[in-house]
Amino acid sequence: xxxxxxxxxxxxKPGRSLRLSCTTSGFTFGDYAVSWFRQAPxxxxxxxxxxxxxxxxxxxxxxxxxxxxxxISRDDSKSIAYLQMDSLKIDDTAxxxxxRGTRTAVAGVKYYFDYWGQGTLVTVSS
Amino acid sequence: xxxxxxxPATLSVSPGERATLSxxxxxxxxSNLAWYQQKPGQAPRLLIYGASTRATGIPARFSGSGSGxxxxxxxxxxxxxxxxxxxxxxxxxxxxxxxxxGTKLEIK
Numbered sequence: 001x002x003x004x005x006x007x008x009x010x011x012x013k014p015g016r017s018l019r020l021s022c023t024t025s026g027f028t029f030g031d032y033a034v035s036w037f038r039q040a041p042x043x044x045x046x047x048x049x050x051x052x053x054x055x056x057x058x059x060x061x062x063x064x065x066x067x068x069x070x071x072i073s074r075d076d077s078k079s080i081a082y083l084q085m086d087s088l089k090i091d092d093t094a095x096x097x098x099x100r101g102t103r104t105a106v107a108g109v110k111y112y113f114d115y116w117g118q119g120t121l122v123t124v125s126s
Numbered sequence: 127x128x129x130x131x132x133x134p135a136t137l138s139v140s141p142g143e144r145a146t147l148s149x150x151x152x153x154x155x156x157s158n159l160a161w162y163q164q165k166p167g168q169a170p171r172l173l174i175y176g177a178s179t180r181a182t183g184i185p186a187r188f189s190g191s192g193s194g195x196x197x198x199x200x201x202x203x204x205x206x207x208x209x210x211x212x213x214x215x216x217x218x219x220x221x222x223x224x225x226x227x228g229t230k231l232e233i234k
Contacts, residue, residue, distance in 0.1 A: 035223070045162075045170065045213055047223045061221040097169055104176075112160050112217045114181060116169040 002026040002115045004098050009120030012088055020083040020120060022098030029079035030054060033101030033111055036072065036083050038094035039119075046094075050101065050111070051081065066092075088124045095119040128152050128216050132226035138234040141204050147229045149197040149214035158218035161190055161199045164228075165210045173212075174199065201231075209233050 008020040022034065033056070036048040049062045051072045060072050071084040081098055099113035129152040139145045149159070157177040162170035172181040174190035177197060187202040201208055214226045 044227050045215075045225045047221065047225075050221060050223075063222055107156065110158050110217050111220065111223075112158075112172070112175045112215075113223075114172050114175070116171070118169050 002100065004100060004115055004117035006096060006098050006117045006120035009096065009122045011123045011125065013126055014088060014090055014124055016088055017084070017086045018088065018122060020085070020096055020098075020122070022081040022083070022117060024079045024081070024100070027100070029074075030076035033103060034072070034074060034081040035099050035101050035111070035113055036081075037097045037099060037113075037116075038092075038122075039097070040091075040094045043094075048096070049083065053103075056103070085122070088122075090124050093122060093124045095121050127222060128155060128219050128224050130214055130216055130224050130226040132212075132214055132229045134229060135227070136230045136232060138232050139204055140234045141206060143204055143234075145201040145204055145208075145231055147199040147212055147231070149192075149199070149226050151195045151197075151216055153219075154194045155216040155218035157193045158216060159190075159192070159197050160215045160217060161188075162213045162215065163208075163210050164213065170213065204231075206233075 003025045005023045035050040049072045051060045069087045074081045097119045098117045100115040101111040104110045131150045133148045159177045161174040164170045178190045189200045191198050211228045213228050
């Protein structure tokens with residue numbers, strides 16, 4: 001069974017840092033991309049960042065709203081992905097979800113997200 | 127960035143009836159469109175990808191159609207567990223991956 005479990009959320013003051021973990025099981029983690037999404041209270045879904053598998057460079061992309069402040073990394077030996085969040089703002093308050101990205105290359109390279117973790121709440125408040 | 131627009135914002139349907147949800151993209155996304163279901167306090171669950179392919183374990187009463195800029199999610203006979211919020215997402219032009227604002231499907 002494919003599972004993704006986020007951890008590391010909590011209450012943090014503006015300007016501080018937090019690192020989220022996404023621990024996975026039930027699939028070969030190194031073969032897949034990972035993306036992080038978030039959902040502010042009562043709002044819709046927003047993409048945060050993405051990391052390719054090492055077979056496809058392992059590089060990252062970020063939403064404009066978090067670029068330069070958030071960093072995604074992965075440890076394939078542990079089947080864990082991380083979201084390092086620095087210089088946190090009040091607007092970063094949300095439930096953060098990690099997801100498995102499945103690659104398709106039928107007409108150009110595309111990724112869709114077929115499994116999601118249960119989410120972890122990050123609250124940024126003074 | 128591709129903007130996704132869902133309609134209606136809220137849909138009231140009786141159990142056993144058919145529900146039809148719409149999603150429009152600001153430019154063509156070909157068939158690179160996914161639908162998710164989200165229940166209160168839960169993570170989104172992938173229902174449909176490739177505009178019309180059901181994800182693993184998704185009942186046959188869920189179907190997706192469309193291509194280009196116009197898409198539809200149809201639930202043929204609503205069960206009590208289907209009342210939730212539904213999101214469409216494009217994965218054609220990325221990054222960013224973008225979502226519609228959601229349609230809340232409620233019991234009539």
